[in-house]
Amino acid sequence: MQSDFSDSSFRASAVTLPPWLIAELRTDHAGETGAVFIYKGILAVSRCEKIQNFALRHLETEQKHLQRFDAILEPGVKSRLLPLWRLAGFLTGAIPAIFGAQAVYHTIESVEAFVETHYQQQIERLKTDVIVSSPALIEIKRILRECQEDEIEHLEESKAKLSDKIGFVTRCWGHMVGFGSSAAVRIVRLI
Numbered sequence: 001m002q003s004d005f006s007d008s009s010f011r012a013s014a015v016t017l018p019p020w021l022i023a024e025l026r027t028d029h030a031g032e033t034g035a036v037f038i039y040k041g042i043l044a045v046s047r048c049e050k051i052q053n054f055a056l057r058h059l060e061t062e063q064k065h066l067q068r069f070d071a072i073l074e075p076g077v078k079s080r081l082l083p084l085w086r087l088a089g090f091l092t093g094a095i096p097a098i099f100g101a102q103a104v105y106h107t108i109e110s111v112e113a114f115v116e117t118h119y120q121q122q123i124e125r126l127k128t129d130v131i132v133s134s135p136a137l138i139e140i141k142r143i144l145r146e147c148q149e150d151e152i153e154h155l156e157e158s159k160a161k162l163s164d165k166i167g168f169v170t171r172c173w174g175h176m177v178g179f180g181s182s183a184a185v186r187i188v189r190l191i
């Protein structure tokens, strides 16, 4: 069951989260923004019914993830580069959609493999860095876990839909997506 974080008293600035955690939540918010736009990009290009259904289902989940981080973070601490992350997300979905289902599934597999690890690192750090766990921090850890579980489902579904042989260009694209996600996270921690 998802919690209601529309309560402004939970906002990051109101509960004095450690600066590293605010930076990490900023990356999650920017990442989920990108994820929403990946699926918008796929839907803007693909005319394949299977891909559209896949994208619509995932889009719904990513929008819920985004709403959760939106409710936690004050506008002032969100990434100032959100228009860039929207564009990057859109292109990350639209470009493979031109080339078909396998390219789309491999893109999602690459993104979600990165995101699973990203959330895991944050969960681990919350376990070790936070000596006195406040209810807010426990709740954040729970939200991260829930989002991570959804991302793992997306990852497994994409993997299951992929054929054994992924083309060289598609594999290179997958590496680029992983590298791009990692670079974006480093930037969002700062801005």
Ligand SMILES: [Fe+2]
Pocket (backbone or CB within 6 Å): 032, 035, 061, 062, 065, 147, 151
């Ligand atoms: Fe997500």
Ligand SMILES: [Fe+2]
Pocket (backbone or CB within 6 Å): 035, 058, 062, 112, 150, 151, 154
């Ligand atoms: Fe996802």
